[in-house]
Amino acid sequence: EFLENGVPTMGFYGPFAPAVQIYSCRGSVYWCGKAFLGLLLPEDSEYWSAVENNGPWESDLLPGKVYHKFQPATNLLITDYPNSGASEMRSWCHETVAADWQKYRSSENYNKLAYNTEFPWMADGDNGEVSMNYATKNRDNRWEVLRLYTFRSFDDDVYRRDAVLETDTTVRYQLADISLPDGILRIDKVSTGSPTQVRLGNYSLPQLDGDIKAMTRTLDKGYTASIIDNGDYQLATVALEGWKNGVKVQRPKGLHPVSSICAVPVTEADVSDSDIFVTLHLWKKSDSAFTDKELRPVKSVKISKDRKQVTVKLADGRTKTINFN
Numbered sequence: 502e503f504l505e506n507g508v509p510t511m512g513f514y515g516p517f518a519p520a521v522q523i524y525s526c527r528g529s530v531y532w533c534g535k536a537f538l539g540l541l542l543p544e545d546s547e548y549w550s551a552v553e554n555n556g557p558w559e560s561d562l563l564p565g566k567v568y569h570k571f572q573p574a575t576n577l578l579i580t581d582y583p584n585s586g587a588s589e590m591r592s593w594c595h596e597t598v599a600a601d602w603q604k605y606r607s608s609e610n611y612n613k614l615a616y617n618t619e620f621p622w623m624a625d626g627d628n629g630e631v632s633m634n635y636a637t638k639n640r641d642n643r644w645e646v647l648r649l650y651t652f653r654s655f656d657d658d659v660y661r662r663d664a665v666l667e668t669d670t671t672v673r674y675q676l677a678d679i680s681l682p683d684g685i686l687r688i689d690k691v692s693t694g695s696p697t698q699v700r701l702g703n704y705s706l707p708q709l710d711g712d713i714k715a716m717t718r719t720l721d722k723g724y725t726a727s728i729i730d731n732g733d734y735q736l737a738t739v740a741l742e743g744w745k746n747g748v749k750v751q752r753p754k755g756l757h758p759v760s761s762i763c764a765v766p767v768t769e770a771d772v773s774d775s776d777i778f779v780t781l782h783l784w785k786k787s788d789s790a791f792t793d794k795e796l797r798p799v800k801s802v803k804i805s806k807d808r809k810q811v812t813v814k815l816a817d818g819r820t821k822t823i824n825f826n
Contacts, residue, residue, distance in 0.1 A: 509533055517758040519624035522605040558586060567680045569658065576652040578660050580680045585784060587619040591660050591678060593650035597667050609634075612648040614678070615685070619734065619784070623705035623757045623765060630753040631702040632765045635691075638698040639668045647674060659821060672697065677823045681798050681815075684737075684783035688811050690825045692775040702751075703738045703766045703782045706731040707759035715750045715764065718796065726796045729764045736784050737791055738766040741802055743778035745770050777804055777811060777825075 502515030509530035510516045542548050562568055562583040570579045578591040591614070596607040605611075609624050613633045616622060623632040629644035639645040645666055653661035659677050666672035671694030679686040691699055706713055709731050718726040720739070727748040728737045738748050746769040757763035768780060779802050785791060800814040811823045 512758055513621075514759045519609060519756075520758065522610065523603045558583065565682050567658075567682055569655075569680070571655050576655070578655055582680070582682065584682045585619060585786065587617050587784075589615050589617045589680070591615050593652045593662055594648050595650055596648060598648070599667070607648045609646075612646060612650075614647075614676070614687075617704060620704035620706070621758050623753070623763060626753050626756055629700055629767075630751050630756060630765070631700055631767065632705040633702055635664075635674060635689075636700045636702070637666050637672055639666060639672075640695075641668070644700070650676075657821070659823065669694070671695070675825050679813075679821055681781075681783075683785055683795055683798070684781060686799060686813070686821075687778070687780040687782065688813065688821075688823045689778045689780075690775060690808070691772050691778065693772050696771065696773040698769065698771055700767050700769045701744075701778065701780060703736050704784065705753075705757055705763045705765035706734055706736060707757045708762040708764070709733060709760065713752070713762075713764040718791070718793075720793065720796055724797075726791070727766050728791065729766060730787050731764070732787055734784060735787055735791065736766060737781070737796060738768060739781040739783070739796060740768050741779040741781060741799060742804065743770060743776050744768040744780070775808065777808055779811065779813070 503509060511521050511525060511530060539548060562581055564583045566583060568581040576593060580589040594611040598607045601607040609622055613622060615633055625631055625646055629636050631646060634646045636644045636646050645668060647664045649665050649667055651663045653663055659679055662676045664674040664676060673692045675690040677688040706729055711732060714730045716728050718728060720726060724739055726737045726739045727750065728735055729750055740748055748766055748768050750764055751767050752762060752764050754762055770776065781799065798816050800816050803812045809825050813821045
């Protein structure tokens, strides 16, 4: 589906309208011609004779670890995961839909919590379908995703952002991302001036050769892992704290760039004042099942009585303390 009527489409896997931006035009697709610039190199160039290699991924980036590169000028965090070979970017978006005359700076192109090289991003749906972002049921009874972020800090391997809902600034999020060898640990506080519902999506998997499998695994201490598998990758979601409505697997249509059908695990809860949510988003290739050890990188979670502090003990011996207002 790369070509339509002999012309490359605006999308790597066929047309994908959510990623098309205001400056895109029928000529934009011919940027793909840059792939052939290497043919201008002379025959004796080292480019043609060098042995293919994976650079630092072969020996510098070690399995079982996570590597960060933080850009202080832009507050952009780039994370490398040797276990999967994935790289991830976290930044911040602060653009309202109301003032976004270009109609893409406030969109999924920029407003997700993270972007991962292994998981092409899914567009948001009108019925609360959401991946790698929070969605809140606003006063108009519509699902509204986060897009108004304020960067706070990157310290002790914890990336902190705050966010408010565009249509209701009494809905506040205090967000903390901790990268683990096989995924993300999220420790977030949500406060609201009136009762509402919130959702948090994991990454999304496209449907490939067969149906996407969904299963649950019971872990110790009463925890449950919700797992989806498309034959290429597996995603696991473990709701450690706060998600009273549990985890549901959504199967949206027409929102993923790779296939017309996809699946995304989504946690959901009702919030009436303020709540703390602790969530694991994990991933691995489909060649072997998640082990109990892989699904339990967190040893314990302790929330203070005033709900202003969360202390997490990780299975690798580290302790992370997150302070909230």
